[in-house]
Amino acid sequence: MDYERPQRINSFLHFIFSLIPGAGHMYLGLTTRGLHIMVIFFGFIALVSLLRIEELAFLSIPIWFYNFFDSYNYKRALQNDKPVEDKSVLNIDYSKLNYYNVGWGIIVFGILLILKRMDYWFFNYTDISPVVIEWLRAFKSSIIPIGFIIIGFIMIKKGKKRLFTD
Secondary structure (H helix, E strand, O other), X not given: OOOOOOOOOOHHHHHHHHOOOOHHHHHOOOHHHHHHHHHXXXXXXXXXXXXXXXXXXXXXXXXXXXXXXHHHHHHHHHHOOOOOOOOOOOOOOHHHOOHHHHHHHHHHHHHHHHHHHHHHHHHHHOOOXXXXXXXXXXXXXXXXXXXXXXXXXXXXXXXXXXXXXX
């Protein structure tokens, strides 16, 4: 994609904008890349907040660092008159997207949202014993870690098949 190169890059302004994911890229004129980084970062924060899975909040740190250093690399390339392309961060070929796995991901996301609603309903509108409430909370907070464990076992199983067939 062609874009208008900035005439002069103010290093201080670039640093300030680079602190906000995507804004540093936008300051450099890389609007597509900046917007995608911004949507990924703030979308991830919103998802973690919505699902109340604070255990995954630490994953926003690498996204922020990637944004910061990627912006500086683009700034350096522009200052050295190297060719720069305003392209997306995620190079996804939607024609090769596995809709089966995406479908399962959407189903899991929907189940998590239902559990969140059930949490509100159970704890605010019913007279349940405190033991049952604690069991329900423990079940709800265990779903993500159990999912990670299951995914890990699946990956190990697939990895062993490849290891012994290669």
